[in-house]
Amino acid sequence: MNREATSDALGLHERASATPERARPSLQAALGSAPAWTEGKLGLRAQQSWFSDIVSTPQGEPAPVDEQSAARLVTPSATLSSLERIDIYRRGYHARLIECLLDDYPVLEHALGTEAFEALSRRYIARYPSHAPSLNYFGRHMADFCRTEPLPEPGFAADLAALEWAIVLAIHAPTARTIGLEDLGQVPTARWPGARFRVNPSLRILHSAYPANAYLQAYRQGRPTRVPAAQPTSVAVYRTGLSIWRLELEPTLVTLIESLAKGATLEAGLAEVQALLQHEPEHEIARKVTHCFQHSVSSGLFSEISL
Amino acid sequence: MANRFQLPNLGIGLGLRTSHYSSILERKPAVDWFEIISENYLRTEGRPLDFLDRIADLYPVVMHGVSLSIGSTDPLDRQYLSELKALRDRSQARWVSDHLCWTGVAGKNTHDLLPLPYTEEALAHVVDRVRAVQDFLGAPLALENPSSYAQFAADTMPEWEFLARLAERADCALLLDVNNVYVSSKNHGFDPLTYLNAIPFERVVQFHVAGHTDHGTHIIDSHIGPVSDPVWQLLAVAHRRSPGVPVLLEWDAEIPSFEETHREALRAREFIGAAA
Numbered sequence: 001m002n003r004e005a006t007s008d009a010l011g012l013h014e015r016a017s018a019t020p021e022r023a024r025p026s027l028q029a030a031l032g033s034a035p036a037w038t039e040g041k042l043g044l045r046a047q048q049s050w051f052s053d054i055v056s057t058p059q060g061e062p063a064p065v066d067e068q069s070a071a072r073l074v075t076p077s078a079t080l081s082s083l084e085r086i087d088i089y090r091r092g093y094h095a096r097l098i099e100c101l102l103d104d105y106p107v108l109e110h111a112l113g114t115e116a117f118e119a120l121s122r123r124y125i126a127r128y129p130s131h132a133p134s135l136n137y138f139g140r141h142m143a144d145f146c147r148t149e150p151l152p153e154p155g156f157a158a159d160l161a162a163l164e165w166a167i168v169l170a171i172h173a174p175t176a177r178t179i180g181l182e183d184l185g186q187v188p189t190a191r192w193p194g195a196r197f198r199v200n201p202s203l204r205i206l207h208s209a210y211p212a213n214a215y216l217q218a219y220r221q222g223r224p225t226r227v228p229a230a231q232p233t234s235v236a237v238y239r240t241g242l243s244i245w246r247l248e249l250e251p252t253l254v255t256l257i258e259s260l261a262k263g264a265t266l267e268a269g270l271a272e273v274q275a276l277l278q279h280e281p282e283h284e285i286a287r288k289v290t291h292c293f294q295h296s297v298s299s300g301l302f303s304e305i306s307l
Numbered sequence: 308m309a310n311r312f313q314l315p316n317l318g319i320g321l322g323l324r325t326s327h328y329s330s331i332l333e334r335k336p337a338v339d340w341f342e343i344i345s346e347n348y349l350r351t352e353g354r355p356l357d358f359l360d361r362i363a364d365l366y367p368v369v370m371h372g373v374s375l376s377i378g379s380t381d382p383l384d385r386q387y388l389s390e391l392k393a394l395r396d397r398s399q400a401r402w403v404s405d406h407l408c409w410t411g412v413a414g415k416n417t418h419d420l421l422p423l424p425y426t427e428e429a430l431a432h433v434v435d436r437v438r439a440v441q442d443f444l445g446a447p448l449a450l451e452n453p454s455s456y457a458q459f460a461a462d463t464m465p466e467w468e469f470l471a472r473l474a475e476r477a478d479c480a481l482l483l484d485v486n487n488v489y490v491s492s493k494n495h496g497f498d499p500l501t502y503l504n505a506i507p508f509e510r511v512v513q514f515h516v517a518g519h520t521d522h523g524t525h526i527i528d529s530h531i532g533p534v535s536d537p538v539w540q541l542l543a544v545a546h547r548r549s550p551g552v553p554v555l556l557e558w559d560a561e562i563p564s565f566e567e568t569h570r571e572a573l574r575a576r577e578f579i580g581a582a583a
Contacts, residue, residue, distance in 0.1 A: 016344060016559035017344075017371070017453075017557065018517070018528055018529055018530035018531075018559040018560060019419075019454065019456075019528050020560070021529055041461070042461075043428065044380055044424065044426075044428050045412065047459070047461070048412040049413065051421060052415065052417065055417055071460070074459060075459070077494060077496065080524055080525055082457075085456050085457040086457055088527070089456065089457070093418070093419050097418065130411075130416045130417075131414050132350065133346055133350075133384065134347075134374070135418060171351075171355070172352060172354070172355070173352060174352040174353060175354070202353070239354065242354055
């Protein structure tokens with residue numbers, strides 16, 4: 001079982017009042033269809049709707065107004081046309097949100113390549129515009145989105161995105177004390193069977209069709225990466241203190257954690273693990289069950305014991 | 308001259324950036340204060356707040372927001388304001404600021420600081436909303452002049468007049484970003500000193516400085532690189548008119564080491580002298 005730290009990913013979207021410049025300035029702003037507004041005076045709300053519609057129009061598509069109509073709202077400068085001035089905001093809008101998705105999904109970007117990732121991000125932004133004051137959860141739909149997009153390996157991309165999103169969720173999950181092996185020593189032997197464990201509130205168990213965690217780890221370690229063949233894996237992603245962890249799980253550990261997370265007693269949880277190992281020799285079952293339990297506790301997967 | 312809100316002169320500060328967390332917590336450098344981007348610490352229960360708690364224990368903190376959307380025609384977001392207030396109480400932030408702009412309409416947030424038309428209609432609208440926010444927070448709100456790349460055909464007054472009248476009518480504080488004054492002056496073709504001459508400096512509680520990127524046809528408020536000399540000169544002029552006001556450096560892209568960023572901020576001393 002590999003327990004890997006994700007210590008390099010702070011996972012914080014650096015919001016700022018700066019204007020981002022990811023996209024290359026293109027002062028050849030595309031002209032669009034006939035203007036929707038040609039007569040009369042616009043009130044503040046109508047102006048804002050008009051401006052917002054243009055700013056959020058996907059880059060690469062023509063702005064939904066022509067130059068003449070744009071000039072009725074925004075004056076040209078000595079060096080830029082009205083539409084070119086508005087286009088600065090359009091580029092900034094998309095650049096900021098692409099950077100946010102890059103913060104969340106650096107390994108997906110590596111797997112897809114920069115150009116394909118940016119194209120995917122632009123489609124994502126059009127599909128899921130932000131409605132929240134914070135960008136912390138803007139990228140939450142990416143795994144599902146990947147499954148519906150024309151990507152070379154959508155299943156792998158979705159698994160990778162789900163893993164990276166689990167890291168973001170672990171970062172933002174409540175901070176909780178975790179119990180260790182020393183805490184187990186406080187529990188009287190007679191109380192063990194009925195003990196219940198509260199799982200670390202940041203814990204998420206991902207079941208993937210592809211070994212996305214191995215790919216992510218290779219990327220983090222600077223090793224060569226290639227899209228892997230499908231191979232079911234389970235990974236726990238969670239946080240202890242300031243560190244984020246990814247722990248690959250064997251089926252026994254998955255069974256134990258999921259059982260305890262549902263509120264089962266330790267006796268019931270371990271019985272489920274034993275059932276999984278029924279084809280193995282008895283002494284091996286005892287060894288594996290003990291190891292499985294101790295490993296889950298020492299890894300910081302639980303935050304509380306109740307008796 | 309002390310500002311009319313009696314907010315303290317915190318000295319020379321830095322925008323708190325995640326890439327500097329470790330350096331700050333390990334070495335505890337002698338920085339006067341930090342400004343946080345409020346939204347980085349909203350809608351989270353985890354590690355961002357853990358870092359903030361530790362830093363707020365060591366340094367004075369001020370909150371700078373980017374999603375208040377004070378100029379939007381959507382209703383004020385009461386949940387957002389509640390979260391802002393809770394964060395202020397948690398971090399013991401000395402004051403809360405945001406921008407004279409709008410960030411979205413019809414429920415959508417562009418996360419950009421979009422320009423307002425400077426009209427009587429917009430002025431009345433923003434005055435009412437600033438008052439409502441201040442009532443909610445129970446404290447003055449500091450509004451920052453934005454960098455802008457577009458001006459509206461409907462404008463009936465320049466930005467500096469709008470800002471000055473807004474501050475008086477809403478009785479709010481101002482965060483004067485001298486880099487934004489410079490950027491907008493180049494993009495719109497006005498004299499930055501004309502802008503400064505209109506500012507009610509007794510309401511200015513904070514200055515911002517930052518780097519920008521000159522594309523020839525226009526300037527972008529990129530917060531990349533060191534502060535340009537004309538911006539430092541504007542700070543010197545502004546600070547002479549309001550000498551008790553703290554200065555903060557924003558550096559948001561291609562962020563260098565903490566030490567280099569701090570060195571750049573401390574260059575402010577050359578332009579504001581002993582008042583720092």
